[in-house]
Amino acid sequence: MTKVQVLRYFSLWNQSVAALMRQLEPDIYHCMDYHAALAPLYLPEKPIPMILVLHNADYMGVIETDFINDRFWKTTSTMRRLSLVFNLRIRAIRKYVLFEGRFNMLKAGVAYIKEMQNGHGVCAVSANYAAELKRERMLFRGLPNILPLDNATDPADDQGTGTKELKKRRYAAKAALQKRCSLNEDPGAKILIFIGRWVKQKGVDHIAMLTEEILRSQQNVQMVLAGPPDDPFGLYAQEMLVPLKVKFEGRLFVCTEFFCLEKELRRGAHLCFTPSCSEPFGYVDVEFGLLGVPSVGCAIGGLGKMPGVYFRQQNADSPHMLLEAFHCAVDYALDMPDEEYWQMAKAATRAEFPFIIWKENLKEAYHLALTHFKDAATVVVTACT
Structure with a gap:
């Protein structure tokens, strides 16, 4: 898709979500990330309380408009063009979707919540990630x-296993x-x-850059x-790793x-990168940890919640x-004594992320958004053309 097509797609998507809300009249709008963060702007006649849940704020719906190769775009000011594509007033574009000089869809949700709810209603999928943002x-x-909305998941099937x-x-x-991945059959690997x-x-x-060194220095390791x-x-990692398949065949x-x-084959791993x-939040460490496979990696954002060996970004x-x-x-993880490693693996299977806690946190987020929501008579969103 061209950039213009991407803009048109998100315009249609947001206006469709707004039309659905106008028809269903929900009590509150639960918005996931940036994709439909503009939707409340199309409801000036009846603003709606909103919570914005950030699953990954690295993706803000930023679309560069400087180099769009479109005749209409070149002959019409950028702000006017965005106004026509999104069916929003130019002042609304400036107020809600421009951040640091760029078109940014996530900004719309944050700005709306600041205006309508005094900033209450923005959530992240883990407490550490919320603090980081x-x-x-x-x-x-x-x-x-x-607000933290830590994801929930079912407990391990073998939670009480020794x-x-x-x-x-x-x-x-x-x-x-080992059989599935054509690795050498080695019970001690x-x-x-x-x-x-x-x-x-x-x-x-980083995994790609360390692979050869790890396999050379640790003869009992397979990857x-x-x-x-x-x-x-990712392409760089592919160029580094594919040639190593021949050099370390079977490992x-x-x-x-x-x-x-x-799932059952994942249990065979010793550590999860x-x-x-x-x-x-990080689901991979949870998925492997509940199977008794600890993690080795960086304690950042939602990572570090499962037993494992972690470093911090200095x-x-x-x-x-x-x-x-x-x-x-x-x-360090590979050289751990067996007893210490298996205690860590057993602790990982006992980790819990209960749905009841997630539910209570979500109810609290809804309550704050509804409590701080300003009546339409007090603040009127005049965004649509």
């Missing part, structure tokens, strides 16, 4: 708080995983695993790395496309520091 992102300056049973399941799953999108946010470039490259850093499995690994440079602008810290964490 409030501290580090200019877009959220001036908000009274960002170490002996965990080891038994691990060895059986490891044999099946420690399998390090990463399955997910290959993007900078997930730290996949399973799978997922589709989704940005230049390294690399798949650069969508890869589905059965989570070196993300930004992570709102200087996020230094790739060398991040790489060295990750390498140290991996070495």
Whole structure:
């Protein structure tokens, strides 16, 4: 899609959501991220309370309009063009969707909540991520708080399982995983695993840069790395890892496309890589942890909630520091005494993220939004043309 088509798509999407709300008349609008954050602007006749849940604030719906190759765009001012595409007044475009000189859809939701609810109603998917956004992102300056809505999940099937049973399941799953990924059948091998999108946010470039060093220095280590490259850093990781498949045949499995690994086979891993440079909540560490597979990675955002070995970003602008810290964490995790490791694995299976807590936090977010919502007679949103 061209940039103009993307703008038209989101215009249609937001106006469709607004039309649906006009018909259904909900008590409150629960908005996920930026995608439909403009929708309340199309309801000037009846503003609605809103909560905005941030699953990943790195994606703000920023669309560069400077280099759009469109005749109408070139002959009409950018603000007027955006006004026509989104069916919003120019002053509304300036007020709600321009941030730091760029078109930014997430800004619309934040600005609306500031205006209509005194800033109450912005949420994030973990307490640590909420604090991180409030501290580090200019877009959220001036908000009274960002509420935590930690994701919930079912507890582990084998929550009360002892170490002996965990080891038994691990060895059986490891044999099946090795067979599935064409690795050498080695009961004593420690399998390090990463399955997910290959993007900078997930730290996949750091995994790629350390893979050869880890496999050379740790002869009992095998690695399973799978997922589709989704940005230049993922493509860089692919260029580094694919040639290593031949060099470390039987010890390294690399798949650069969508890869589905059965739940029971995941139990066969020794550690799960989570070196993300930004992570709102992180489900991978939970999915593997509940199976008795601890994480090794960076304690940032929502990561660090599951038992594992983590490093902290002392200087996020230094790739060398991040790489060295990750390498140290991996070495420490691999050299842990067996008893300490299995206590950590058992603790991971006992982690809980109850739905009742998530439900109560969500009800609190709704209550705050409704309580602070200003009556339409007090504040009128005049956004539509």
